[in-house]
Amino acid sequence: MENDRKLMQFYFLTSPEKSTHYHQNLEILYVLKGEMEIQIDDALYILKNGDFIVVNANKSHAITVTREMFGARFEIDFHLLAEYMGTMQLMFWCNTAADKNDAYQDMRVLLDRILERYFEKEDKGSLHLQSLYFETLHLLTSNFMVKADDVRVNLENSQDRVRVRQIQNYIQANYQGQISLNDLAEKLYLSNAYLSKYVKKHLGLTFLEYLNNVRLFHAVDELIYTNKNITRIALDNGFPTSAAFTKAFRDIHGESPSEYRKKIQNVNQEPEPTPEQEEKNRQRIQEYLKLRENRQEPVVKHFQGCEADAAAYESRDMLWNKAVNVGEAYCILQSAVQNQLREIQRETGMVYARIWNLLTRENCFDEREGYNFRKLDLVLDFLVDIQMKPYIELGYKPELFLYTPERCLRQEEREDGIYPYDTFCEIIRTLCMHLVNRYGADEVESWYFEFWNDPQLQMTGEDGEYYRYFEVIYRTFKQILPEVRVGGAGLILGYETPVARDIFKIWKQRACRPDFISFCSFQYIALVESGMRYGRKSIDGHYMKNQVAILREMMEEVDFQVPEIHIDEWNFTVSNRNILNDSCEQGAYIMKTCMEMEGCVDFMAYWHGLDIYSEYYDSGSILNGDSGMISRDGIKKPSFYAFQFLGRLQQYVMAKDENCMVTTNGRGRYVIASHNYKKLSSRYVFTEEDEIQIGDLEQFLEDMEPLELRFSLKNMKNGNYLVKIYYVNQDNGNAQELWRKLEFAKGLAKDEIEYLKKRAVPTMEMKTVEVTDGVLELESVLLAQEIRLLDIQYQYRM
Incomplete structure (x- = not known):
């Protein structure tokens, strides 16, 4: 029995009902026809065709199906998978x-291919x-495996993280x-009393309970x-009797x-199907596959055509130049921050x-x-002077520098925190009157005021x-400025999704509803199990959408319902020390995300504008993996040029697809932005973000x-068009590659930094194209993670 493990x-799933049960092996339940209800602990899910x-292991669950239901059950050996993955912490959120x-579509394709080969399992097709089994498990672990999220269980520094792992x-x-x-106390050089309390605090159990x-x-395995026999199992697993x-x-x-x-052996015992049942199952699978044969397997694109009509276009509200996160308000009093903000604007x-x-x-x-x-006046005066409007978060946000979601570095804690309610009311009242008197009602009504969901509240x-705090802000500002927009609460996509429904229900019943609801988007997913939060990176190519x-x-x-939905912080990572932030990958990711989210939300604010915001003792290098668009020395990154290219798009959209957008001003100018974004690979999922090396970047891409x-471009006026081409890729305009050629030297002199500033710019080319039949044809070949802008201008002649 021990040597016959796969x-x-x-197995096929056809029984009308299965009683509540649990088992250590993992299961994938796949509905091919009909409908299934599955109860897992307190949650009930209804699964339909596809x-x-x-x-997960040892999860109590019950399955109820209709008589017409036909499905498949894939059983995964927990311990064999644990050996491959090198961890016993196997938990998945895949539903x-x-x-x-x-990745769900990719999983369906693989499961269907397994169904096609099932009846060959005893011959050469095995x-x-x-x-296919291994490919399915690779996809499952890469995209849906979760792990204990240390930040969310109060491991606030790397020392705690290391000790708990020990x-x-x-x-x-x-x-x-x-x-x-x-x-254990002797091994860790700690007292018994201290270790006992420490284990209880960080693992939620006593030492003996955890053991x-x-x-x-x-033993269950x-x-x-x-x-x-029971005695042998007890002794082999450490129990004294x-x-x-x-x-x-x-x-x-x-x-x-x-x-x-x-x-368990009675419940899990699968009876051998009779020949008649096997034949019936074969027919059912063939019927199912025939219905789905129009499904296309994902392929890598190497060629793409884009058609646009110069006589057909529409105006759209562009997202990409809406907003950027700057940081704590008073950092704007620094001259370096002001200079870089001027450049961004x-x-x-x-x-x-x-x-x-x-x-x-x-x-x-x-x-x-x-x-x-x-001091606040100086900050706001500067923003107004450079024609940037404030988007003001009125709560207190602690400084937190993240190397990875599990390892963070806190600045010295201040005593600000949350003001007592009565004090807060007075502050908001006084602030509102001051802003209106100084900047005028029309100006302040064009700003946004936000209040985030501080956990203490x-x-x-x-x-x-x-x-209560939100309603103070809302009522106070609306009393003087009825058109001002007040919202919140900065919920984190993927992490706080499980509680979002309850928050929406509560807010719906309140007297004051927000003018906008805001979310933060960093590509992580969380699952709450038995009061514990588990998280994982997501490599979903359309995560935010x-x-x-x-x-x-x-x-x-x-x-x-709310008038506006905002993404007030967004990036693929929350880490301030992930070198992908400095790379061409980031530029392509920004351009892809902005194009994709156009029409999906009302407002987006990129996280974040300047590396200066996250400067710390370890940020002495020219580039250190921070997510700013400009380095602390003023060197512009590919992320900066992604926004610059997007900012040059015209107000009317002629065409948009996965990799490009074609725009016009309606008067002979056409601007096309395009990218060759590559998804992050499974290796990225299993690597700490601050451990990625520049020389290995390609290994983290699909x-x-x-x-x-x-x-x-059809219906174009005949004549000559000047085409200006700007692009940034691995070898052109990429500050990271230029720094590599300087052997990643630290402590560069002023003239060496100036050299990088001048060289880290997009490459430009120009050519003239003649149109004689009303159609303008252009070709572009983009390298992996390249961003490109085509600026096409009709050349008038007298």
């Missing part, structure tokens, strides 16, 4: 009935079938022996998959090990600058001394303090194939 097996779900991800590793390595809290959980986890094993087992599972073994056309922490005791308010808006509770679609569906379900774009 990594993945497949839906599938992963059931097409409750989530959106481009080798191909096994390869505790877990020690217990995993020694659980089969007789270990104690004292043994017994690990032992039981391994042996109960199901071996013929060992079979009685101790039975007691611990009964405390968790509510029954004895022998009762559990008998029940002048060359990209950004309209709003998002700032926060205006109302600090240090710069604005003291309970005894009163108000002093002098408990927004998820019906009587949460957040709503899919997550916004989920939230819009939630809002529609609870009938919670492929490096160039893309040929062919444009055909």
